[in-house]
């Protein structure tokens with residue numbers, strides 16, 4: 436549903452019928468076609484803004500503190516893991532802020548913001564793959580039962596913590 440892909444389909448079709456539109460008109464048409472589906476993205480986007488704000492406020496109440504990846508006691512793997520979380524938080528913040536500016540901000544910023552916002556897919560997919568890989572690796576090595584605990588929401592038993 437990428438607007439450029441849809442515009443390309445329209446362009447190829449019009450070429451077979453000897454009609455033409457400017458690139459801007461084709462992008463506009465592409466956006467209109469995908470609008471009903473894209474509205475959902477925007478509703479979820481607003482919900483995510485709420486959830487993200489909650490996540491950022493919780494540490495001030497002593498809950499779910501964000502771990503500093505540069506702790507000297509951390510080994511390389513831990514530094515990578517917590518560093519990745521930090522990069523992810525920054526990436527999500529950029530997506531949310533640019534998304535909000537596209538929707539609610541001044542028109543003259545729209546195009547630049549769209550260009551940055553569209554890059555979201557790259558960090559998001561990379562993070563999901565690395566995160567899943569990390570969870571599977573941990574489950575198979577030093578954190579057996581991690582997946583069940585993620586699903587059930589239960590923390591480690593006292594025996595396991597010893």
Ligand code: HEM
Pocket residue numbers: 436437438466473476477479480481483484527530531532533534535537538549552553554555556559
């Ligand atoms: C983590 C949060 C988000 C991610 C990962 C994300 C991801 C994306 C991606 C990859 C696109 C490009 C789609 C394409 O043109 O092919 C897109 C477009 C868009 N997003 Fe988001 N988005 C997020 C949050 C938001 C929020 C909060 C809003 C607004 C409230 C928003 C509004 C939009 C709009 C209006 C477009 C269409 C822009 C255009 O036509 O080029 N997004 N988003």
